Amino acid sequence: xxxxxxxxxxxxxxxxxxxxxxxxxxxxxxxxxxxxxxxxxxxxxxxxxxxxxxxxxxxxxxxxxxxxxxxxxxxxxxxxxxxxxxxxxxxxxxxxxxxxxxxxxxxxxxxxxxxxxxxxxxxxxxxxxxxxxxxxxxxxxxxxxxxxxxxxxxxxxxxxxxxxxxxxxxxxxxxxxxxxxxxxxxxxxxxxxxxxxxxxxxxxxxxxxxxx
Amino acid sequence: xxxxxxxxxxxxxxxxxxxxxxxxxxxxxxxxxxxxxxxxxxxxxxxxxxxxxxxxxxxxxxxxxxxxxxxxxxxxxxxxxxxxxxxxxxxxxxxxxxxxxxxxxxxxxxxxxxxxxxxxxxxxxxxxxxxxxxxxxxxxxxxxxxxxxxxxxxxxxxxxxxxxxxxxxxxxxxxxxxxxxxxxxxxxxxxxxxxxxxxxxxxxxxxxxxxx
DNA sequence: GAGATTTCTTGACAAGTGTCAAACAAAGTC
DNA sequence: GACTTTGTTTGACACTTGTCAAGAAATCTC
Numbered sequence: 001x002x003x004x005x006x007x008x009x010x011x012x013x014x015x016x017x018x019x020x021x022x023x024x025x026x027x028x029x030x031x032x033x034x035x036x037x038x039x040x041x042x043x044x045x046x047x048x049x050x051x052x053x054x055x056x057x058x059x060x061x062x063x064x065x066x067x068x069x070x071x072x073x074x075x076x077x078x079x080x081x082x083x084x085x086x087x088x089x090x091x092x093x094x095x096x097x098x099x100x101x102x103x104x105x106x107x108x109x110x111x112x113x114x115x116x117x118x119x120x121x122x123x124x125x126x127x128x129x130x131x132x133x134x135x136x137x138x139x140x141x142x143x144x145x146x147x148x149x150x151x152x153x154x155x156x157x158x159x160x161x162x163x164x165x166x167x168x169x170x171x172x173x174x175x176x177x178x179x180x181x182x183x184x185x186x187x188x189x190x191x192x193x194x195x196x197x198x199x200x201x202x203x204x205x206x207x208x209x210x211x212x
Numbered sequence: 213x214x215x216x217x218x219x220x221x222x223x224x225x226x227x228x229x230x231x232x233x234x235x236x237x238x239x240x241x242x243x244x245x246x247x248x249x250x251x252x253x254x255x256x257x258x259x260x261x262x263x264x265x266x267x268x269x270x271x272x273x274x275x276x277x278x279x280x281x282x283x284x285x286x287x288x289x290x291x292x293x294x295x296x297x298x299x300x301x302x303x304x305x306x307x308x309x310x311x312x313x314x315x316x317x318x319x320x321x322x323x324x325x326x327x328x329x330x331x332x333x334x335x336x337x338x339x340x341x342x343x344x345x346x347x348x349x350x351x352x353x354x355x356x357x358x359x360x361x362x363x364x365x366x367x368x369x370x371x372x373x374x375x376x377x378x379x380x381x382x383x384x385x386x387x388x389x390x391x392x393x394x395x396x397x398x399x400x401x402x403x404x405x406x407x408x409x410x411x412x413x414x415x416x417x418x419x420x421x422x423x424x
Numbered sequence: 425g426a427g428a429t430t431t432c433t434t435g436a437c438a439a440g441t442g443t444c445a446a447a448c449a450a451a452g453t454c
Numbered sequence: 455g456a457c458t459t460t461g462t463t464t465g466a467c468a469c470t471t472g473t474c475a476a477g478a479a480a481t482c483t484c
Contacts, residue, residue, distance in 0.1 A: 024461090040342035042254035045441060056463055058444090067442065119341045126335040129399040130252035139400060165419070170390070170412045177389015178382070187341040188351060200382045207377070207419045236431095257471060268433055270474090279472065 025063050028055065029077045032070060037116025040123050041071070068133050075124060075137045078117065083144035085110060090151050096159040103152055104202060108194035111182055118183045146172035153208060162211035171208055178204065237275050240267065241289045244282060249328025252335050253283070280345050287336060287349045290329065295356035297322060302363055308371040315364055316413060320406035323394055330395045358384035365420060374423035383420055390416065 031053035036044050046067055050057035064070040086106055093099035111118065121141075128138035150168035157163045164171065182197035243265035248256050258279055262269035276282040301314035323330065333353075340350035362380035369375045376383065394409035 020461095040339065042339065043342065046443090047441080057442095058463060058465095059461080061443070062461070119338075123338040123341070125396060126331075126338045127252065127254065129331045129335070129396060130255065135400050138396075142396075166412075166415060169393070169408075170415065173389040173393040173412065174386050174416070175389070177385040177387070177392065180389065180392070181381070181385040184337060184341060184350075184354075188347050196381075200378075200385065203378060203382065204386070258473090259471080269472095270433060270435095271431080273473070274432070 021063065024059075025073065026077065028053065028060060028063055028070070029074045031055075032074050033078060033117070033120070036071070036074065037120045040120070041127050042123075046070070068131075071124075072134065072137055075134070075141065078121070079137075079141040079144055082117070082121075083141070083148045086148060086152055090155050093155070093159070096156055099152070099156050099159055100202060100205060103156075104198045107179070107201065108198050111179070111186060111194055111197060112190075115183070115186060118179075119187065122180055122183060142172075145176070149175050153205075156205065157209045160209055160211060162209045165208050165210045174204065174208070175201070233275065236271075237285065238289065240265065240272060240275055240282070241286045243267075244286050245290060245329070245332070248283070248286065249332045252332070253339050254335075258282070280343075283336075284346065284349055287346070287353065290333070291349075291353040291356055294329070294333075295353070295360045298360060298364055302367050305367070305371070308368055311364070311368050311371055312414060312417060315368075316410045319391070319413065320410050323391070323398060323406055323409060324402075327395070327398060330391075331399065334392055334395060354384075357388070361387050365417075368417065369421045372421055372423060374421045377420050377422045386416065386420070387413070 028049075032044075032049045035049045035052045039048065046060050047057045049070075050060050060070065064073065086103060089099065089102035089106055093102055124134060125138050125142070128134040146168050149172045150164075153164050153168075153171050166174075178197060178200050182193050185196075186193040240261075244256075244261045247261045247264045251260065258272050259269045261282075262272050272282065276285065298315060298318055301311065301318055305311035305314055336346060337350050337354070340346040358380050361384045362376075365376050365380075365383050378386075390409060390412050394405050397408075398405040
């Protein structure tokens with residue numbers, strides 16, 4: 001897995017200092033993510049990020065080697081927050097229906113409440129096809145998301161007393177297709193998108209299980 | 213549907229002239245699409261487009277009001293070429309297996325041979341979430357692609373003697389998820405991606421049909 | 425072929441970009 | 455308190471961007 005410290009190898013090793021640096025970095029990243037989620041990768045400049053934060057544009061360059069380093073850090077920071085979204089539901093659900101309902105609820109919730117982040121993710125994944133510096137991080141996140149979906153599906157199969165009818169990569173691609181459609185649609189017309197997503201997912205989920 | 217003439221309302225109405233203008237526009241658009249497919253939306257400038265063409269950057273601005281006008285035209289031009297990709301297969305196939313095989317063949321073929329176009333499409337669809345000037349065109353193409361998938365699926369169901377188990381939008385989202393995964397994966401590692409895609413699609417296709 | 429019209433080239437502009445470095449402030453060290 | 459280290463501001467740089475306008479070239483019209 002990729003370490004989250006990349007541009008700081010040659011910085012002084014005082015422990016408290018590193019902690020402080022790391023905290024500044026996280027603050028910068030959080031601010032940058034807000035701007036990135038709003039404007040997208042193409043239209044976000046370092047100055048815009050700095051303006052929307054409490055820092056000046058020089059500070060950004062003090063804590064990150066260059067733009068890619070910052071964005072890359074943001075992506076890796078983001079991943080740590082997103083791929084564990086459904087863990088609680090998976091762990092606490094005691095029936096297939098409960099798991100399904102919890103999954104759908106969390107899914108539509110994050111669609112609505114974290115729209116900018118999802119927009120950014122699909123944007124960055126597209127960018128990774130053109131900028132190979134982003135590729136490794138994107139692949140890592142995709143892997144995490146795939147595992148997330150797989151945990152849900154295999155647990156669902158277990159509760160229903162069957163087994164998954166497709167492999168993890170396929171299941172992820174299908175679910176992601178539905179979710180991306182919802183995110184894109186939500187950008188144009190927020191009304192009804194969550195319900196449509198929920199309907200489609202609950203329609204598909206049973207088809208990915210073979211009851212033995 | 214959106215007309216393909218947008219910035220030329222006030223130009224002289226000589227018929228042969230309009231034709232010539234339109235031909236120049238198409239030439240510009242084709243050249244621009246090549247560059248866009250290579251570099252992506254964010255990194256493509258009007259000058260870059262002009263440099264990779266036989267025209268100068270002034271010509272671009274002579275035929276298109278601004279950058280968005282050009283890109284928008286490109287997108288609309290592109291759509292006319294892509295959404296009829298499987299029509300021949302649908303029309304000539306006489307059995308479900310033949311249709312499935314033909315579909316898979318064309319799908320993997322376009323994945324390999326038109327990679328830049330597909331990359332660009334996913335890029336632009338992501339951009340449309342941030343730039344509402346692109347949104348209408350993207351929605352129109354999405355609609356076309358959805359209908360394309362629906363023609364395949366419903367014909368497939370017909371040949372197999374059943375009917376589709378999901379609606380058009382759902383079917384498109386699922387297929388698109390698989391295809392996008394393949395396109396993104398193909399960018400990082402071309403080897404094996406087409407085969408994986410074919411395997412996954414052929415695994416899913418039957419699950420979208422109810423045999424009555 | 426002269427004159428008008430369309431097409432294209434060239435060069436310029438203002439604005440914005442990533443990057444960096446020198447001056448300055450703050451904090452820690454002896 | 456002087457001095458070094460760490461953090462921050464500010465302003466500048468070289469460059470690219472979209473846009474436009476003035477004029478040259480080509481084409482058409484009579």
